[in-house]
Amino acid sequence: MKKFKPQKDKTIGDKYILKEFLGSGSYGYVWRSIKLENEEVVALKIPKKQESGDKVLKEGSKLQGHTHPNIIDINWMGRVDGVFVIEMEYFEGHTLADEIREYGTIKPRLFSNLYQVFLNILDAIEFMHSLNICHGDIKPDNILLGDEVKITDFGTSRLIEDLFVETIGEGTCGFIAPEVVNSQKRYLSSDIYSLGALLYFLLTGSKVHDSLIQVVNNATYKKPSEINSEIPLAVEKVILKSLARNYENRYETVEELRLDFETAIKTKADKITVKSYDIADGESWLEQVAKLYQAEKWQEAETFLEQEAVGGVGPDLKLHLGYVQYKQGKFHTSLQQLKRIDLSQLEEIRQDNFAEELDYLTAKVYTALKEYDQALAIYKRLNDTFDQTKYKYRLAILEGLCSNLDRAIELLEEINQEYPQRLEIIKKLAYAYDQKKEFEKARGYFKYLQKLEPNNQKVKEKLDQYDKLL
Known part of the structure; x- marks a missing residue:
């Protein structure tokens, strides 16, 4: 279209x-x-x-x-x-981030007001978690203030296919859990971390970390009471438990976090205020290269990353170099870069997610090199290990490329059952049945495709062919 x-x-x-x-x-x-x-x-x-x-x-x-x-x-x-x-x-209001940018503060900035805002956010996240839904991007830009407090943009970051761009949106790095940096994964426990980072920000005016590289490197940060001595130690304890580096040491549920928080804020706080806020993010190489990604300046991104590599090349930098080389069509160079990554150099809490993204990118490179058997083996492993539609979809494509058309159709039909009306799936099924010369089934899918894309001329031509043929 x-x-x-x-x-x-x-x-x-x-x-x-x-x-x-x-x-x-x-x-x-x-x-x-x-x-x-x-x-x-x-x-x-x-x-x-x-x-x-x-x-x-x-x-x-x-x-x-x-x-x-x-x-x-x-x-x-x-x-x-x-x-x-x-x-x-439609909600009449503005974001928490916009209010801070315009006024330098939250109005009113009494702790009692901030506590109530945070309780409303806890209500929302607890409800989402009760449906086993992860928000994935809790930050001031996604909190709306008006007659009520509302959260928005749950999950939209995961609607973007590229590997890295979605984790580095504006305002994200101060609130993202360490285990999901450079990953498309989000967990209920990563929301717990983000809630702790948000409460830290609301009460201190500062972010836990100013850049993603600080998150990756586990940079030390001040305890809340070191920034504002009037923050109750019981509240600080809630924040620090939510921010535990290892997700196993955080609160298991939002309900547990809420119970401790409600107990902690029983101390009188009406006159305690936050002095000022700093919403701006610092720019490490991760943030800078993300801007080049969003502008699709892949050559500039590679040059920038190579300059950063002069000081030493860790797994994160190698993964990004492999990515930008892949985007430029330098597939052999990309593959060699990815093969040099040593996962043991990463801290344990990041290894599983990082290995998954490394496999996913490597499979894409093998596909581009037309080494389909190698790519197929990786997608089979990813599909067997993780319950993610993207892997099943990629596996279906590779099965088709390896002439396993029946298996490709089987996988596509499974996806279509789970997610009806997905344009790409309907399109792939239509052409797959056409390739198998099962023209009645193909025509059915092309008719459905016409409803989704009424102005698609190629679909109309296909249906005209079937009308003559059948």
Whole structure:
């Protein structure tokens, strides 16, 4: 389909009209919109990469039908005349980060007010965790303040396919758990860490870490009471337990965190205030190279990383070098770079996630080199070990490339059962059945594809061929 360009008063099918641009992130644009069937005001999120729109996070779809006063509702997600959109509740307010940037503080900045904001956030995350949903990106940019406190953008970072960009969004590095840096993984326990980092920030005005490289290197940070001596030691204890480097030493549940926090704040705090806030992130090489990724400046990124490598090349730097070389088509160089990575140089809590991302990138490189058997073996291992659709999808593609068409179709059908209406899956099934000369099944999928992409000329031509053939 043609690239969709959102603009004021533009309609999307007969369902929405865009009225006001609210903002954008690495994933997509958000517009205040009118739902035409009932003139309801909604917020519409439109992915920048429409072809990636169907990789809708399982967690996001799970929240449909569930409401919570401290969570922005997801009303619906899908395609309208070929345009993928996520319809959400429209909320009159601003982000916590915007308030700090404009005023230098949170209003009012009394501890009693901050405690209440944090309790509302705990309510929201506890509800999500009760559905076994991880937020994955708790930070001031994703906390909305108005008549109520609400969280948003749960999981949208995981809707981005590239390996590293999604972990390095604006404001993220001060709140991200160490075990998920350079990883697409998110856990309920990593949300616990982020909650501790957020409470640290709310009460001290400072972040635990100012850059991702500090998170990776386990840089020391001040205890909250060293920054503000009026922070109750019982509250500090809650923060430090949430921030435990090893996730096994953190709170097991948000409920446990809440119970300790509610006990800790019984001391009178009405007159205690935060002096000032610092929302800006420091820039290590990780943040700097992420900006080059977002601009798709792969050659500049490689040159930058090679300059950083003069001082020594650790596993993280090698992984990034392998990634930018892969993006430039330097597949042999990338593969050699990835083979030189020694996982034993990483701290134990990061090894499993890092090894998974290393395998995933290595399999992509093997695929690009047309060494399909090597790639197939890695994807089989990843698919057997981890319950992730992306691995099953990649495995299906490799099975097809290795002439195992029946197995490829079997895997694609499994994905289609779990995630109906995903454009890429429907498309792959249509062409796979066509290749097998099972034309009735192929026609059925092409008809469905036409509903998802009504203006796709190639689909129309295929259906015309089937009409003549069948």
